[in-house]
Amino acid sequence: MHCHDPECKEACPVNAIKKFEEGPVLIDVNRCIGCKFCVDACPFDVPKFNPATGKVDKCHMCFDRVPNKEPACVQTCPTGALLFGERQTMIQKAMERKAQLNGYIYGDVDNKPLGGTSFIYVLKEKPSVYGLPNVGSTISPATSVLRHSKWLLIPAALGGLMYLASWRQRRIKEKEE
Amino acid sequence: MKTMDPKKFLENFGRPETLWMYACARCGECVDVCPVFKETDDKYTAPGYKIKKMRALIHKQLMPFGGGADKETVEKVAKGLYECTLCGRCWSVCPYNYDLVDLWEKARESAFDNGLAVDAHLQMIDALKAENNIFKMAHDRRRKWATGLDVPVGEKADVVFFVGCLMSYRGQLKPSAKAMATIMSAAGEKWTLLENEVCCGVPMKFSGGVESMKELIEANVSEIESTGAKKIVFSCPGCYRMFKQEYSKLLGDRVQLVHSTELIDSYLKAGKIKLRKSDQTITYHDPCELSRLTGVIEEPRNVFAKATNSYVELPGNKFNVECCGGGGLYKAADLDRSLAIAQKRIGQAENRGAATLTTACPSCYMTLSQAARQKKSEVKVSDFAEVVAQLLE
Amino acid sequence: MTEDKEVPTKKYPPEFTITNITKGMVRTSRVDFLFHLLMAILLITGLVIDLLGPWLGGSLLVIRSVAHGYVGVLFIIVFIVYILRIASSKKMKMVLTQTNTVDFAFYIILIVTGVMVAAANAPWIDILPGLAAAISPIGAYTQAIHVSLTYIWVLISLLTPSGLLHGFACTYLIVHFRRNKNKSEKR
Numbered sequence: 215m216h217c218h219d220p221e222c223k224e225a226c227p228v229n230a231i232k233k234f235e236e237g238p239v240l241i242d243v244n245r246c247i248g249c250k251f252c253v254d255a256c257p258f259d260v261p262k263f264n265p266a267t268g269k270v271d272k273c274h275m276c277f278d279r280v281p282n283k284e285p286a287c288v289q290t291c292p293t294g295a296l297l298f299g300e301r302q303t304m305i306q307k308a309m310e311r312k313a314q315l316n317g318y319i320y321g322d323v324d325n326k327p328l329g330g331t332s333f334i335y336v337l338k339e340k341p342s343v344y345g346l347p348n349v350g351s352t353i354s355p356a357t358s359v360l361r362h363s364k365w366l367l368i369p370a371a372l373g374g375l376m377y378l379a380s381w382r383q384r385r386i387k388e389k390e391e
Numbered sequence: 392m393k394t395m396d397p398k399k400f401l402e403n404f405g406r407p408e409t410l411w412m413y414a415c416a417r418c419g420e421c422v423d424v425c426p427v428f429k430e431t432d433d434k435y436t437a438p439g440y441k442i443k444k445m446r447a448l449i450h451k452q453l454m455p456f457g458g459g460a461d462k463e464t465v466e467k468v469a470k471g472l473y474e475c476t477l478c479g480r481c482w483s484v485c486p487y488n489y490d491l492v493d494l495w496e497k498a499r500e501s502a503f504d505n506g507l508a509v510d511a512h513l514q515m516i517d518a519l520k521a522e523n524n525i526f527k528m529a530h531d532r533r534r535k536w537a538t539g540l541d542v543p544v545g546e547k548a549d550v551v552f553f554v555g556c557l558m559s560y561r562g563q564l565k566p567s568a569k570a571m572a573t574i575m576s577a578a579g580e581k582w583t584l585l586e587n588e589v590c591c592g593v594p595m596k597f598s599g600g601v602e603s604m605k606e607l608i609e610a611n612v613s614e615i616e617s618t619g620a621k622k623i624v625f626s627c628p629g630c631y632r633m634f635k636q637e638y639s640k641l642l643g644d645r646v647q648l649v650h651s652t653e654l655i656d657s658y659l660k661a662g663k664i665k666l667r668k669s670d671q672t673i674t675y676h677d678p679c680e681l682s683r684l685t686g687v688i689e690e691p692r693n694v695f696a697k698a699t700n701s702y703v704e705l706p707g708n709k710f711n712v713e714c715c716g717g718g719g720l721y722k723a724a725d726l727d728r729s730l731a732i733a734q735k736r737i738g739q740a741e742n743r744g745a746a747t748l749t750t751a752c753p754s755c756y757m758t759l760s761q762a763a764r765q766k767k768s769e770v771k772v773s774d775f776a777e778v779v780a781q782l783l784e
Numbered sequence: 785m786t787e788d789k790e791v792p793t794k795k796y797p798p799e800f801t802i803t804n805i806t807k808g809m810v811r812t813s814r815v816d817f818l819f820h821l822l823m824a825i826l827l828i829t830g831l832v833i834d835l836l837g838p839w840l841g842g843s844l845l846v847i848r849s850v851a852h853g854y855v856g857v858l859f860i861i862v863f864i865v866y867i868l869r870i871a872s873s874k875k876m877k878m879v880l881t882q883t884n885t886v887d888f889a890f891y892i893i894l895i896v897t898g899v900m901v902a903a904a905n906a907p908w909i910d911i912l913p914g915l916a917a918a919i920s921p922i923g924a925y926t927q928a929i930h931v932s933l934t935y936i937w938v939l940i941s942l943l944t945p946s947g948l949l950h951g952f953a954c955t956y957l958i959v960h961f962r963r964n965k966n967k968s969e970k971r
Contacts, residue, residue: 486808
């Protein structure tokens, strides 16, 4: 999965996860601190923590091969179940295949989990049958709490300032007397 | 009569005091050692609990929408503040080394300003205003203890003997004032009494009514300066500490302040006086004001090393001395408990097998001797100077 | 009657320095001292990771794993001892405020969520393989709770006279009085 608005990116405290225009969502291994916030934030369970290295890995869409070759998984798949290509082309193909199968599409077309996953499944049955989660198009509240709770420091600082102000007032009164 | 305003209670706390309220480590060490809390078992006498409540009161004042403190708590806290011997045992164990004695004194000031003072303390202050002593006895009787002795008064001299109210007026203590005079004369010191000695003002400080303290201080300072003294000798650690804290601001470095124990030790070292060695088992109760709060710890022991063959230490001595129960005007606030604490101390002296319990503080002497009588104890309580004077060669 | 602790002679009036305070804290209770030290380390490293993460990046790996991870394990042990000490001590129950109790509740939740986050990490996954599996189903909200609760604690603890205000007051006093002391020496 390489979501349009990746939830893992929001959860990462060190900005180690980047979304590229071309599609891939990458983890910068040098920046990763192994906090596993992304592991639990991702609704698809894509980033995997590696206890041996203490860091998180995920599919990087073979960015080092792509302009010239297909990703390794696509190339190696013996039955040709995986296809790789330009976004519009792929959507086109998915629609055609869906019509053939009279099935369902999970990914970029009808429902767009997290703004679209850049990974389209064409399925015979409903997605839930295959264990694909029903994900909304925006990030979950847990992750936004994780991301934005630091703003509570502002009211805390304001409260502290109010103390200082009333204390100062007290001090001034004390001096006047 | 001053009125109580819960919002104004503890308003005199400045920056350090307020911060210390919050910084308090909440370790509870002070609760364990407080002599008054051990006796009363009332939460409001425990130092840590008082700080907790005082912090809550201050917090309500500081908080932008805090509202006021409630009257009942203020009254309870003020009552607890006066149920304290100001011995500083809490300070001695405080991990932050915070000057708790100063805190209690400041808090008492505020309690006094809010009209929460103990009645006995108010009477004492009235007496001070009227007759310049805490017993409301005629001022011209102040030097009556010296009858029969040839005592220089109001002369120009290097050394001034500041007697203090207790020594001057209390019958039991008059012999020890005399003893001190004898020792100084025996050492060949050129000394004098003040013509118009008045109370040093420490009772006012302890009760919180510091406003009326200034007149007394000024009166004493002008008296001392007229004698041109270079050294002031105290028998009372209360006066001694008061001079060190308040008077030294006015007197500066010109005048040296010494306690009688320090003076006698220096005489012995210089060979000005000599002592016979007695075989009595003597023990020494460190007055809190002297040992803990001003640091005169070794001097009396040096003297005893030369005065007796068997000197025993009490448990809880030197820096960690346990209060006799008479400090900080606690006796005026709650006599029975104060004496109960003193009886414990007498019991400790008995356990150590002491025949004589000496102390270098008239207030401790009064409390301990009263408790010894009450307990019908074999231990004889006597003043430090008295013991030394008896052994003079 | 309790036996006297050996208290070194102090100067009067007292001096406020970080050394004196540290000595006093260690004398009073080692557990107490460790608790404060470790808690401060955990709080500061946690805040650094969350607030300065975008700038410090990968260099935080060591801080996260050692200063926030292994220290966290030590803290859990110390905290348990500390809580038992408080529960068994009448005097400490007397001087601790209700807000302190609220603090402890916060710490307990932070410890639980912290363990849940860390259960899958390197040494623990080998030592206690069952642990990570046992608590993973409730994992979705753990980080959110762990991080946001810290900030909520900061807010509450600052507005009520609680742990953080106590810490700030101590820090201010140490800095302030040391400066004062220098002044008086000059005079």
